[in-house]
Amino acid sequence: MLTYSxxxxxxxSMYEHLYRCIKQDILQKKLRAGEKLPSKRAFAKxxxxxxxxxxxxxxxxxxxxxxxxxxKRGYYVCELEKDPPPPPRQETAFPSKxxxxxxxxxxxxxxVAREMFPFSVWVKLLRDVTAGEDEATLLTDTSAGGIRQLRxxxxxxxxxxxxxSIHPEQIVVGAGTEYLYSVLIQLLGRGRGYAVEDPGYLRLxxxxxxxxxxxxxxxxxxxxxxxxxxxxxxxxxLHITPSHHFPTGTVMPxxxxxxxxxxxxxxxxxxxxxxDYDCEFRLAGRPIPTLQSIDVMEKVIYINTFSKSLxxxxxxxxxxxxxxxVTRFYETLGFYSGTVSCLEQMTxxxxxxxxxxxxxxxxxxxxxxxxxxxxxxEIRRSPLANRLKISEENAGLHFLMEVDTHRSDEEIIAxxxxxxxxxxxxxxxxxxxxxxxxxxxxxxYSGLEEGRIPExxxxxxxxxxGE
Amino acid sequence: MLTYSxxxxxxxSMYEHLYRCIKQDILQKKLRAGEKLPSKRAFAKxxxxxxxxxxxxxxxxxxxxxxxxxxKRGYYVCELEKDPPPPPRQETAFPSKxxxxxxxxxxxxxxVAREMFPFSVWVKLLRDVTAGEDEATLLTDTSAGGIRQLRxxxxxxxxxxxxxSIHPEQIVVGAGTEYLYSVLIQLLGRGRGYAVEDPGYLRLxxxxxxxxxxxxxxxxxxxxxxxxxxxxxxxxxLHITPSHHFPTGTVMPxxxxxxxxxxxxxxxxxxxxxxDYDCEFRLAGRPIPTLQSIDVMEKVIYINTFSKSLxxxxxxxxxxxxxxxVTRFYETLGFYSGTVSCLEQMTxxxxxxxxxxxxxxxxxxxxxxxxxxxxxxEIRRSPLANRLKISEENAGLHFLMEVDTHRSDEEIIAxxxxxxxxxxxxxxxxxxxxxxxxxxxxxxYSGLEEGRIPExxxxxxxxxxGE
Numbered sequence: 001m002l003t004y005s006x007x008x009x010x011x012x013s014m015y016e017h018l019y020r021c022i023k024q025d026i027l028q029k030k031l032r033a034g035e036k037l038p039s040k041r042a043f044a045k046x047x048x049x050x051x052x053x054x055x056x057x058x059x060x061x062x063x064x065x066x067x068x069x070x071x072k073r074g075y076y077v078c079e080l081e082k083d084p085p086p087p088p089r090q091e092t093a094f095p096s097k098x099x100x101x102x103x104x105x106x107x108x109x110x111x112v113a114r115e116m117f118p119f120s121v122w123v124k125l126l127r128d129v130t131a132g133e134d135e136a137t138l139l140t141d142t143s144a145g146g147i148r149q150l151r152x153x154x155x156x157x158x159x160x161x162x163x164x165s166i167h168p169e170q171i172v173v174g175a176g177t178e179y180l181y182s183v184l185i186q187l188l189g190r191g192r193g194y195a196v197e198d199p200g201y202l203r204l205x206x207x208x209x210x211x212x213x214x215x216x217x218x219x220x221x222x223x224x225x226x227x228x229x230x231x232x233x234x235x236x237x238l239h240i241t242p243s244h245h246f247p248t249g250t251v252m253p254x255x256x257x258x259x260x261x262x263x264x265x266x267x268x269x270x271x272x273x274x275x276d277y278d279c280e281f282r283l284a285g286r287p288i289p290t291l292q293s294i295d296v297m298e299k300v301i302y303i304n305t306f307s308k309s310l311x312x313x314x315x316x317x318x319x320x321x322x323x324x325x326v327t328r329f330y331e332t333l334g335f336y337s338g339t340v341s342c343l344e345q346m347t348x349x350x351x352x353x354x355x356x357x358x359x360x361x362x363x364x365x366x367x368x369x370x371x372x373x374x375x376x377x378e379i380r381r382s383p384l385a386n387r388l389k390i391s392e393e394n395a396g397l398h399f400l401m402e403v404d405t406h407r408s409d410e411e412i413i414a415x416x417x418x419x420x421x422x423x424x425x426x427x428x429x430x431x432x433x434x435x436x437x438x439x440x441x442x443x444x445y446s447g448l449e450e451g452r453i454p455e456x457x458x459x460x461x462x463x464x465x466g467e
Numbered sequence: 468m469l470t471y472s473x474x475x476x477x478x479x480s481m482y483e484h485l486y487r488c489i490k491q492d493i494l495q496k497k498l499r500a501g502e503k504l505p506s507k508r509a510f511a512k513x514x515x516x517x518x519x520x521x522x523x524x525x526x527x528x529x530x531x532x533x534x535x536x537x538x539k540r541g542y543y544v545c546e547l548e549k550d551p552p553p554p555p556r557q558e559t560a561f562p563s564k565x566x567x568x569x570x571x572x573x574x575x576x577x578x579v580a581r582e583m584f585p586f587s588v589w590v591k592l593l594r595d596v597t598a599g600e601d602e603a604t605l606l607t608d609t610s611a612g613g614i615r616q617l618r619x620x621x622x623x624x625x626x627x628x629x630x631x632s633i634h635p636e637q638i639v640v641g642a643g644t645e646y647l648y649s650v651l652i653q654l655l656g657r658g659r660g661y662a663v664e665d666p667g668y669l670r671l672x673x674x675x676x677x678x679x680x681x682x683x684x685x686x687x688x689x690x691x692x693x694x695x696x697x698x699x700x701x702x703x704x705l706h707i708t709p710s711h712h713f714p715t716g717t718v719m720p721x722x723x724x725x726x727x728x729x730x731x732x733x734x735x736x737x738x739x740x741x742x743d744y745d746c747e748f749r750l751a752g753r754p755i756p757t758l759q760s761i762d763v764m765e766k767v768i769y770i771n772t773f774s775k776s777l778x779x780x781x782x783x784x785x786x787x788x789x790x791x792x793v794t795r796f797y798e799t800l801g802f803y804s805g806t807v808s809c810l811e812q813m814t815x816x817x818x819x820x821x822x823x824x825x826x827x828x829x830x831x832x833x834x835x836x837x838x839x840x841x842x843x844x845e846i847r848r849s850p851l852a853n854r855l856k857i858s859e860e861n862a863g864l865h866f867l868m869e870v871d872t873h874r875s876d877e878e879i880i881a882x883x884x885x886x887x888x889x890x891x892x893x894x895x896x897x898x899x900x901x902x903x904x905x906x907x908x909x910x911x912y913s914g915l916e917e918g919r920i921p922e923x924x925x926x927x928x929x930x931x932x933g934e
Contacts, residue, residue: 064720078720130587130590182649186678223532254532255546262548312606313809314810331562
């Protein structure tokens with residue numbers, strides 16, 4: 001009779017050991033298809049274990065399909081495979097990712113002032129939430145649009161700070177704008193043409209491409225996308241950043257806004273996606289009113305994120321849908337579960353409604369204003385001072401700096417890199433080659449260390465002027 | 468000269484008030500396109516305000532495109548629109564959602580035992596994370612695959628509890644399986660055919676449909692999808708639940724597993740998605756080994772979720788990619804930001820590595836086992852006892868119960884509803900009509916209240932037998 005030693009089964013239970021031994025013999029064809037196994041009682045007696053041990057091992061092997069039973073006759077070995085197994089695939093090495101470089105100064109990144117996030121407030125609110133909110137809701141609310149409390153808090157915030165009068169039902173919360181773009185594609189149709197700005201946020205067209213959406217890169221004039229080019233493209237969805245175009249920093253004037261609203265009104269399936277990604281960081285004057293707030297035709301979908309205003313690692317963004325699209329959203333996509341954990345939504349709701357968000361934004365804005373002023377001051381004192389034109393310095397977390405130089409953008413970038421400085425030019429954000437403007441630096445200052453600014457500017461001069 | 472009263476501007480600053488007044492006059496055409504505004508100094512004197520107030524208001528109006536400046540000549544009103552504005556769209560009412568019904572007993576839902584989640588442990592770990600981890604990482608790590616610590620913890624967990632030997636780099640963390648399906652579609656190709664189980668998880672085919680993916684519903688025999696039907700369909704991606712098929716509860720025997728691995732090896736673009744959605748809740752014996760662990764050809768993509776094992780409102784799921792797909796993932800989709808907040812990933816990593824997850828799962832398993840036993844006991848004592856066949860009661864959080872009755876499934880559901888009981892039959896999970904099996908109840912017990920079980924069973928008898 002079949003026999004196994006139980007000497008080396010210290011870590012696992014007896015039945016697991018027996019299960020593993022039999023399974024191995026089946027896989028190695030020592031036990032052959034159709035072969036009958038000993039009866040439970042006889043086998044147990046022979047092995048010196050209890051009948052239950054054998055029974056459990058047999059049951060597990062039956063569950064996994066190594067054995068089958070015939071009523072009143074016993075246990076038999078299954079036939080596992082007809083074909084010989086294919087050879088194993090040669091193991092691939094993982095792609096070696098270049099280690100993230102720690103620059104002396106990074107004018108190209110969009111990092112945030114991370115030491116400023118009020119962690120202690122966040123943890124306190126989170127604890128309050130777990131103590132004060134209904135546990136059933138906290139653990140089971142997966143509403144497609146987001147939890148009620150957060151949508152209410154966002155609607156209140158938009159009313160107070162963006163002058164937008166919307167119903168909380170119009171809000172759809174999601175795990176980042178990239179995710180929400182894919183929601184919009186499902187809502188508006190993958191077959192439609194999507195128009196984006198050129199120059200623009202290249203990642204956006206990459207996302208559309210990965211979602212198999214036809215994208216049109218429309219050239220811009222000083223006010224934004226050129227309406228005639230948009231009309232000619234045949235696109236139906238217009239994706240724009242009217243409050244603060246990236247990377248040029250342009251604010252779209254109200255006349256151009258009305259032109260696009262009028263364009264949208266001329267086709268049933270035409271919509272405008274208003275990407276308001278960094279509206280919180282206008283450093284002078286009032287925030288620019290949104291396109292959404294002057295849209296009476298329900299043609300504008302507003303999108304914004306907390307990843308910029310809180311910190312990148314918080315993945316919370318939201319849409320504001322026109323009312324008729326709310327209906328469509330729940331009819332067609334309402335079955336989806338939300339993508340942001342309820343605990344985090346609830347904590348953010350309190351962070352907003354108790355005024356912490358406003359306070360946080362104000363601190364950040366002051367901090368960034370300080371960085372910007374210091375940087376501009378150093379630049380204006382530098383040898384570059386007479387060879388540059390600075391623009392769009394009041395909006396967002398970067399400004400444009402056109403430099404008068406004979407070096408090409410690529411040369412300057414390479415020279416800067418050798419000085420441990422990361423730079424980016426507006427020419428890098430064009431999709432098509434025709435209108436590419438050279439010599440305009442996009443100066444992101446949000447991640448700078450204040451103490452390093454003088455030295456960073458000195459190095460910048462060397463890179464641009466080439467000494 | 469133009470004049471405005473500053474009497475009623477208590478809440479807003481003087482410049483905001485002035486800005487608003489001028490803007491309104493432009494929108495109402497009281498100030499016409501091309502009209503010159505008073506000089507800053509003269510206007511300020513006339514209004515009795517400071518020049519800075521006028522300057523700020525003018526600057527804001529220039530930024531928004533209501534005014535333009537001509538160097539050394541002054542401020543002029545922009546032309547806003549050529550066409551008359553379209554009439555406002557009639558306001559849509561929001562869809563009235565049916566209020567969620569609170570059933571006396573819900574055998575159709577997949578709710579969880581919510582009172583069992585260890586909130587205090589979670590909050591403590593989260594506080595530890597904010598105190599102990601590097602803040603820069605916590606605020607800025609948005610790696611496409613998830614943070615290192617969580618991937619390591621998941622790999623360790625899979626090794627210990629699923630016998631899977633994988634590298635943490637193979638893991639991609641995402642905000643829910645629904646989101647990860649869309650990642651897989653982008654990774655494997657939207658143009659391929661996707662085969663799913665019939666009967667099966669209908670939401671899955673809905674998700675594929677919304678992602679514009681061609682889906683094939685393949686009929687099943689007692690071991691799972693029928694290989695020949697799969698071959699005939701022409702599908703390249705096979706999406707299955709081998710550990711525990713939903714809703715039949717079938718465990719796919721090892722022979723069928725080898726057949727599918729062999730099928731996958733025959734086409735370069737063939738892959739198997741192994742959905743292991745509730746493997747933690749096998750109530751007897753060892754967990755069923757995964758298909759992934761016997762795949763030597765890098766053809767199996769494993770997917771699992773913490774939404775079932777922690778609670779639905781935690782939106783954390785993950786993929787285990789074969790090694791060569793890891794390379795493809797980072798090459799084509801590595802630019803995406805992760806979708807789960809870093810704070811939550813870090814907390815879950817500690818929850819796993821400190822053994823709290825295992826403890827939690829064990830408690831849940833005991834709890835569910837108790838519910839199942841109580842329910843089976845009541846059913847076996849009831850008038851239904853001689854008219855039913857129960858199966859698959861050891862796996863997952865439901866079992867099948869075939870009842871001998873002349874009533875149709877629809878009649879029984881309606882009768883149950885009148886008794887405040889929610890029921891679901893396996894016939895509701897078929898996509899095609901041909902093989903639809905009647906009279907098999909899918910008994911989800913995870914959300915039951917223990918005290919209500921006797922009464923729930925009594926009502927169930929009435930609904931099935933029709934007294």
